[in-house]
Amino acid sequence: MNKKLILGITGIFTASLLFSCNSNNKTQQTADTTTHDEHEAHDHSNHDHSAHTEAPTTMLKEVSKTLPDFTFYQLKSGIKVSKSDISKDKNNIFVLFDPGCSHCQQEAIALEKNIARLKDVNIYYVSMNDPALILGFFDNFAPKLSKLDNVEILVDKNQEFIQKIHVPNQFPANYVYGADGQLKAHWEGDKNINEAIAEFHK
Structure with missing residues (x-):
């Protein structure tokens, strides 16, 4: 493989990682797409179609x-x-994320380094x-974090998050709900990890 081709592929890969931290593309496609070809682009291999025969519109x-x-x-x-x-x-903190987002990766790495501060x-x-x-x-960026008893990794098969909780403009999007189920804090994209953990305990 020649050097130009390698550089071209690397550039495309890097650009895709940076772009993926902006959620507009992903959520807009989820909301506005109803054609067969575009709907098939969403991975359906591990879930039941009966719950949603077409992409959510709200x-x-x-x-x-x-x-x-x-x-x-x-x-x-x-x-x-x-x-x-x-x-x-x-x-209860909900983190909506995209595995290809570099900011999501950085936040997970930072949280793993601060595991002792996440017990409560x-x-x-x-x-x-x-x-x-x-x-x-999680295998690559935060294996210890994912194994904590108070951390759960969830798959949103039917795009309920963006229909019921919120559509963020950037990933990762963090939502802090109190024990009473009321929203205490919310932010999108980068945030200093010390500030983020302080918000977790708000």
Whole structure:
């Protein structure tokens, strides 16, 4: 393979990583696409089509002030996780992320370095991506973080996050809900890790 081709591929790969941290492309395609070819571009290999025969057409532009009912699925077991499974005695942090997003990777790495400071909260990582990509994300960037008892990795098979909680403009998008299910804090994109952890405990 010649040097120009290698550089070209590297440039495209780098650009795609940077672009993926902006969620507009992904969520807009999810919301506005109903043609067969475009719908097939979304990975369907691991979930049931009966729950959604076409892409969702409603997205929540404002952050839900109260944690709504939802159904996500544990990455490894496939077990359903709903609002009733969420802790009622501590803050619950939801992190909507894209495995290819460099900012998401940086945040996960930083959180793993601060594991000792995360004991008093629950963290739910949520992604609409292919489970294999999600698994690779944690294997590569935060293997210890993903194994904590208070951290769950969830797959959003039916794009419920953007329909019921919020459509962010940037990844990662962090949402801190209190034990009472009320929104305490929210931010998108980069944030100093010390400031982020302080918000987790707000």
